[in-house]
Amino acid sequence: MSHIVVIGAGQAGSSLVAKLRKDGFDGDITLIGAETALPYQRPPLSKAYLLGEMEKERLFLRPESFYADNDITLKLGATVTGIDPAAKTVSLGDEVITYDQLALTTGSDPRRLPAAIGGDLDGVFVVRGLSDVDAMAPHVTTGKRVLIVGGGYIGLEAAAVCAKRGLSVTLVEMADRILQRVAAPETSDYFRALHKGHGVDIREGTGLERLEGEDGKVARAVLGDGSTLDVDFVVVGVGIAPATTLAEQAGLTIENGIRVDAQGRTSDPSIWAAGDCASFPYKGERIRLESVPNAIDQSEIVAQNMLGAGKDYAAQPWFWSDQYDVKLQIAGLNSGYDNVVTRQGEGQSVSFWYYKGDQLVAVDAMNDPRAYMVGKRLIDAGKTADKSVVADPEADLKPLLRA
Numbered sequence: 001m002s003h004i005v006v007i008g009a010g011q012a013g014s015s016l017v018a019k020l021r022k023d024g025f026d027g028d029i030t031l032i033g034a035e036t037a038l039p040y041q042r043p044p045l046s047k048a049y050l051l052g053e054m055e056k057e058r059l060f061l062r063p064e065s066f067y068a069d070n071d072i073t074l075k076l077g078a079t080v081t082g083i084d085p086a087a088k089t090v091s092l093g094d095e096v097i098t099y100d101q102l103a104l105t106t107g108s109d110p111r112r113l114p115a116a117i118g119g120d121l122d123g124v125f126v127v128r129g130l131s132d133v134d135a136m137a138p139h140v141t142t143g144k145r146v147l148i149v150g151g152g153y154i155g156l157e158a159a160a161v162c163a164k165r166g167l168s169v170t171l172v173e174m175a176d177r178i179l180q181r182v183a184a185p186e187t188s189d190y191f192r193a194l195h196k197g198h199g200v201d202i203r204e205g206t207g208l209e210r211l212e213g214e215d216g217k218v219a220r221a222v223l224g225d226g227s228t229l230d231v232d233f234v235v236v237g238v239g240i241a242p243a244t245t246l247a248e249q250a251g252l253t254i255e256n257g258i259r260v261d262a263q264g265r266t267s268d269p270s271i272w273a274a275g276d277c278a279s280f281p282y283k284g285e286r287i288r289l290e291s292v293p294n295a296i297d298q299s300e301i302v303a304q305n306m307l308g309a310g311k312d313y314a315a316q317p318w319f320w321s322d323q324y325d326v327k328l329q330i331a332g333l334n335s336g337y338d339n340v341v342t343r344q345g346e347g348q349s350v351s352f353w354y355y356k357g358d359q360l361v362a363v364d365a366m367n368d369p370r371a372y373m374v375g376k377r378l379i380d381a382g383k384t385a386d387k388s389v390v391a392d393p394e395a396d397l398k399p400l401l402r403a
Contacts, residue, residue: 002027008105009033012275118211142166151178155237331376332362
């Protein structure tokens with residue numbers, strides 16, 4: 001009987017094994033995860049869960065009974081120590097598991113501060129896994145002083161939660177502006193004003209020089225401009241890196257993640273990859289998407305292809321972020337844009353439409369689900385949007401879908 005092994009028990013891994021069973025695979029399935037918790041959703045960790053508004057059980061993607069009912073062997077709290085593609089085996093210490101096909105859904109790892117600048121002091125946290133947030137939660141109490149390092153979406157979401165809980169929040173971003181790597185200046189301006197309105201001290205163009213501690217616990221931060229902050233704890237949100245160590249050790253091709261073809265197959269025909277860890281062809285380029293929708297959609301295509309479907313993955317990128325009472329929805333990828341059109345809504349509602357020449361490539365919509373929906377449908381269909389219509393807040397967007 002055929003045996004499929006999946007390494008990585010996050011959103012992608014859980015979706016992949018569920019799709020295998022749904023599509024009729026009747027062989028053996030083993031899902032291996034390094035964490036002890038059941039596969040869970042990550043986005044609420046830095047928001048509802050950290051705020052205490054969501055119970056741990058609600059994070060779980062599927063109940064434990066799902067895996068038993070579908071005859072899926074779960075190996076949690078298990079560390080894979082090696083893959084032997086020639087022998088088609090996976091090693092977990094002394095235990096060796098033989099596979100017929102293997103899928104890597106290993107996700108990504110948070111970038112941490114070097115120990116040389118105090119990154120290993122107590123009270124320095126990243127926001128990636130359940131254990132990270134559980135360790136941080138007792139510190140998120142009114143009156144505490146927190147330093148957020150990094151002005152991307154993870155850092156801003158953490159800042160929003162801490163500000164809502166009544167902490168004194170300082171955020172430092174080494175680049176000239178927050179969200180510089182991922183968004184237009186207009187989106188940066190919007191979120192800078194939002195956070196400052198909630199009392200967050202945002203310092204752009206300012207790096208962290210070092211953290212200093214007392215009795216092994218972080219106590220101060222020295223910034224690149226020479227200023228010093230007294231802090232009770234620090235949250236590091238300086239990005240993530242694809243988890244490729246096992247793939248590298250197995251001799252798979254690495255290119256900004258585990259390189260896969262359009263169907264999700266790695267350089268070894270019996271090994272597949274999906275989710276944050278995988279880079280794949282997209283519109284003549286090679287990209288890697290760090291998002292829940294990609295983890296689900298790509299892993300389900302890979303599951304089908306492991307069963308012989310032969311389908312190419314046609315990514316339709318979209319993302320979201322929740323900060324205070326603002327929901328940001330992003331459609332498309334803004335790489336290569338050269339102009340932005342603003343569509344002003346009511347109150348905090350606004351959207352920014354990214355164009356490459358006259359071609360619409362992405363939309364950032366803040367509290368404007370209609371603009372997001374229209375923009376996403378246009379982008380997915382390869383259509384564009386008349387700039388004069390987009391810029392007119394009185395104009396109806398829906399006719400653009402029929403153009």
